[in-house]
Amino acid sequence: PLQRHLxxxxxxxxxxxxxxxxxxxxxRDLGGIRxxxxxxxSGVVQCVFGKTELPLAESCVRVTGRVAESPKAPGGLEVHxxxxxxxxxxxxxxxxxxxxxxxxxxxxxxxxxxxxxxxxPKARAALKVQAELVRAFREVLSAEGFTEIxxxxxxxxxxxxxxxxxxxxxxxxxxxxxxxxxxxxxIMVGVFERVFEVAPVYRAELSHTSRHLxxxxxxxxxxxxxxxxxxxxxxxxRLLKAMMRDVAERxxxxxxxxxxxxxxxxxxxxxxxxxxxxxxVRERYGHQTGGKDLDPEAxxxxxxxxxxxxxxxxxxxxxxxxxxxxxxxxxTDDGLTRGFDLLFRGVEITSGGQRVHEYGTLIAQLRARxxxxxxxxxxxxxxxxxxxxxxxxxxxxxxxxALLLGIANVRFARAFPRDGSRLHP
Ligand code: AMO
Numbered sequence: 001p002l003q004r005h006l007x008x009x010x011x012x013x014x015x016x017x018x019x020x021x022x023x024x025x026x027x028r029d030l031g032g033i034r035x036x037x038x039x040x041x042s043g044v045v046q047c048v049f050g051k052t053e054l055p056l057a058e059s060c061v062r063v064t065g066r067v068a069e070s071p072k073a074p075g076g077l078e079v080h081x082x083x084x085x086x087x088x089x090x091x092x093x094x095x096x097x098x099x100x101x102x103x104x105x106x107x108x109x110x111x112x113x114x115x116x117x118x119x120x121p122k123a124r125a126a127l128k129v130q131a132e133l134v135r136a137f138r139e140v141l142s143a144e145g146f147t148e149i150x151x152x153x154x155x156x157x158x159x160x161x162x163x164x165x166x167x168x169x170x171x172x173x174x175x176x177x178x179x180x181x182x183x184x185x186x187i188m189v190g191v192f193e194r195v196f197e198v199a200p201v202y203r204a205e206l207s208h209t210s211r212h213l214x215x216x217x218x219x220x221x222x223x224x225x226x227x228x229x230x231x232x233x234x235x236x237x238r239l240l241k242a243m244m245r246d247v248a249e250r251x252x253x254x255x256x257x258x259x260x261x262x263x264x265x266x267x268x269x270x271x272x273x274x275x276x277x278x279x280x281v282r283e284r285y286g287h288q289t290g291g292k293d294l295d296p297e298a299x300x301x302x303x304x305x306x307x308x309x310x311x312x313x314x315x316x317x318x319x320x321x322x323x324x325x326x327x328x329x330x331x332t333d334d335g336l337t338r339g340f341d342l343l344f345r346g347v348e349i350t351s352g353g354q355r356v357h358e359y360g361t362l363i364a365q366l367r368a369r370x371x372x373x374x375x376x377x378x379x380x381x382x383x384x385x386x387x388x389x390x391x392x393x394x395x396x397x398x399x400x401x402a403l404l405l406g407i408a409n410v411r412f413a414r415a416f417p418r419d420g421s422r423l424h425p
Contacts, residue, residue, distance in 0.1 A: 003019060004019055004020070004021055005018040005019060005020055006020075006040060006041070006042040006043075007020060007022070007038070007039075007040050007042050007043040007044065007045045008042035008043050009042075010045060010067050010075075010077050010079075011077065013067045014067050014068070014069065014077075015066070015067065015068070016066065016067055017064065017065065017066050017067075017082070018064070018065070018066075018067055018079070019062060019063070019064045020038055020040065020045070020047075020062070020063045020064075020079065021040060021060070021061070021062050021063075021087065022038045022039050022040035022041075022060070022061065023038070023039045023040070023057075023058055023059070023060055023061075023119070024036055024037075024038065024039075024054065024055055024056065024057050024058060024059045024061055024090075025037040025038060025039040025044055025057065025098065025100075026057055026097075026100075027054040027057065029054075032050070032051070033048060033049070033050065034048075034049040034050070034051070034052065034054055035047070035048060035049075036049060036054050036061075036063070036081070036084075037074075038061070038063055038079075039119075039121075043075070044074060044075070044100075044121070045073075045074070045075060045077060045078065045079055046070070046073040046074060046077075046078040046079070047063050047065060047078065047079040047081045048065075048078055048079065048080050048081060049081045049084065052081070052084055054084070055086055055089055055090065056089070056090040056092070056093055057090065057093060057094055057097070057098075058090045058094050058098075058116070058119070059086060059087075059088060059089050059090040060086075060087035060088040061084060061085060061086055061087055062083075062084070062085040062087055063079060063081050063083070063084055063085075064081070064082050064083040064085075065079040065080050065081035065082045065083070066079065066080045066082070067079055068080055074100075094113075094116045095113045095116060096109060096110070096113050096116060096117060098116065098117065098119055098120045099120065100121075103117070103120070107409065107411075107412075110123075110412075111411060111417065111422065112424075112425075113425075114415070114416060114417075114425050115425045118415060121257060122257060122258060123412070125251075125253075125254035125257050125258055125405075126254075126258065126401060126402075126405055126407060126412060126413055127413075127415060128251065128254055129247060129251045129254050129255075129258075129401060129404070129405060130217075130397060130398075130401040130413060132246070132247045132250055132251055133243055133247050133397065133400060133401060133404075134198055134217075134219070134397065136242065136243040136246040136247055137196070137198065137219050137239070137243055137395075138196070138198065139246075140238075140239050140242045140243060140246075141194075141196045141221065141239065144194070144235075145193075145194050146192075146194040146195060146196050146221070146223070147192040147194065147195055147196075148195070148196055148197065148198070149181075149184070149185065149188045149192070149195045149196070149197050150197065150199070151178070151181040151184035151185065151188070151197060151199070152178065152184065153177060153178045153199065153200070153201075153202070154168065154170060154175050154176075154177070154178070155175065155176055155177075155178045156175060156176070156375065156378075157176070157375040157376055158176055158179050159178075159179055159180050159182040159183050159326065159328070160179045160180055160182065160326055161326045161327070161369065163179050163203045163204075163205070164203065164204035164205065164206075165177070165179060165202075165204060166202050166204050166214075177201075177202035178201055178202060179201055179202060179203055180201050180218060180220070180394060181197050181199065181201070181218065181220050182220075182326075182328065182394075183328070183376070183379040185197060185220050185221075185222040185392060186222060186328070186355060186379070186382075186387075186390065186392075187379060187382050188222070189222050189223065189224040189387070189388070189390045190224075190382055190385070190386070190387055190388075193223065193224045193225065193388070194222075194223045194224065195221075195222050195223075196219070196220060196221045196222075197218070197219075197220040198217065198218075198219055198220075198397075199217070199218060199220075200215050200216065200217055200218070201215070201216060201217075201218040202214065202215055203215075203216070205419070205420070206420045207420075208419065208420060208421075210408060210409040210410065210411075211296075211347060211399060211410050212410070212419070213398060213410055213411065213414060213417055213418060213419055214418040214419050214420065215414075215417075215418040216396055216397065216398050216410070216414065217396075217397035217398060217414070218394045218395075218396065218397070219394065219395040219396075219397050219400075220392065220393075220394045221235070221236070221239070221352075221392045221393055221394070222390060222391070222392030223235065223390060223391065223392060224387075224388040224389070224390040225388045225389065225390070226354065226388075226389050226390060226391050227389070228338060228354055228391075229318070229330070229338040229339070229340060229352075229353050229354040229391055231391070232340075232352055232353065232354065232391040232392060232393060233269075233271070233316055233318075233340060233342075233352075236342060236350065236352065236393050236395075237268070237269045237314075240314065240395075241265045244262065244263055244265055244404070245265065247404075248262035255405075258405050258406065258407075259406065260404065260405040260406050261406075263313040263314070263344075263345075263404070264311060264312070264313060266311065267310055267311040267312045268312070269312055269314040269315060269316055269342070270306050270309075270310040270312055270315050270316070271315070271316040271317075271318055272302065272315065272316070272317055272318070273317070273318050273319040274294070274317055274318070274319055274320050274321070274324075275319070277294060277298070277302050277317050278294070278298070280301075280302065280305055281294075281298045281301040281302060281305075284301075284305065285301045285304075287301055292320075292321060292323055292324035293320075293324055294317065294341075294348075296347075299343055299346055299347055299348060300346040300347075301346075302315055302317065302343060302346070303315060303343050303344075303345055303346025303347070304346060306343070307345075313344060313345050314342060314343065314344050315342070315343050316340050316341070316342050316343075317340060317341045317342075317343065318338075318339075318340040319332075319336045319337065319338070319339075319340070320336065320337050320339045320340070320341070320353075321335060321336055321337070322335055322336065322337050324339075325337050325339040325353070327356075327362070327365040327366050327368075327369050327371060328355050328356055328362070328365070329353050329354075329355065329356070330353060330354035330355055330356055330391070331356070331361075331365065337353060338353050338354035338391070339351070339352070339353030339354075340352055340353050340393075342393070342395075344399075344400065344403045344404075345403045347399060347403055348399075349395055349396055349399045349400050349403065350393045350394060350395050350396075351393065351394060352391065352392055352393025352394065353391055353393070354389065354390070354391035355390055355391055355392075357383065357387040357388065357389050357390055358383070359380070359383040359384055362380060362383055363380070396410075397413075398410040398413040398414050399413075401413040
């Protein structure tokens, strides 16, 4: 079999003849000498040719040559090519040129040609970091006794109230794409006590914001036998700190490429009740918030306070009013709930809280919201058979990734984003 080197291994192969495989990143003709920039999964290297005909950008090639030092080449190395083999010829030049540095085309064009623009080192770095975040999520939770679950995405009823549903024709009946695994992850607490899921969820969001997708990756957690939402927040803080530390270490090259700063994790995540948060943004920053929730500007200001006063990139906002939370949220006597949000760098990345675990209360909560208990039959039944006090949360993976890496729009933290106007590629 062919002894193939990766570009990242070349520093150890100085003076040796190696065979590389990858894509033609770019080519340059200087008359008697021709340069081919080769890209593989591990990096980029300059290959130097004589009069050889070089294939179109993005063709797949195999290059054999000797590794030499070259202070002027990217990475300080180049390959003096002896042979070039075409593996797959690019049929035509790519619709947009993949740049070495920043893109100079508008973001919509990048998304239109996402199948090609994804090959740029920065686009790839963002998805790589996301993959590592998800891996760390699984590892940390598995080590704490959680079991991974896989719940249906075709469902009979929505769980999240506010958010709009995508309807599907299900053998002549009406079904929906799941907005969240909420009801199923609760049922699964009755099976495993501690569960998590990594899966896409669907929100028919027509609003064009930089933080909403129609399909996003939800990192869901649910655990039983808790005392209150305090246990849930403690778990999430532990989890996120471990994920962030792990990923900052493993993905140091990606962070450097993207100019991203790892968050400061030394301080505990501060907590404010929603009422305190409202008062804070009003009194400290003169911002008036209406509505049931914090608006994006209020979130930004609460995030700023957490950073300036508590040295934290994260802040929990707790005790949301009942009117602002779905029916499954644990209500307290004061009209509030044990439901919380977590903000990261001034943007909500999580909703979570303690849930109702008592059958009668659940029925009352549904009725109070004019929801038909019949639509939730399968879910409700399980509350007759011993559900422990439980709670959990969901992290939006694209928001987490984008905020961590300083990416301004969640669309660029998903390989093929879906939104109100995009179903291709
Ligand atoms: P919620 O609806 O707040 O809560 O969603 C949880 C988190 O998911 C992310 N998110 C989104 N990301 C991208 N595009 C969207 N349209 C979008 N909508 C939400 C956010 C948000 O904080 N079942 C509850 C969670 C729970 O209580 O366990 C739920 O789905 O980061």
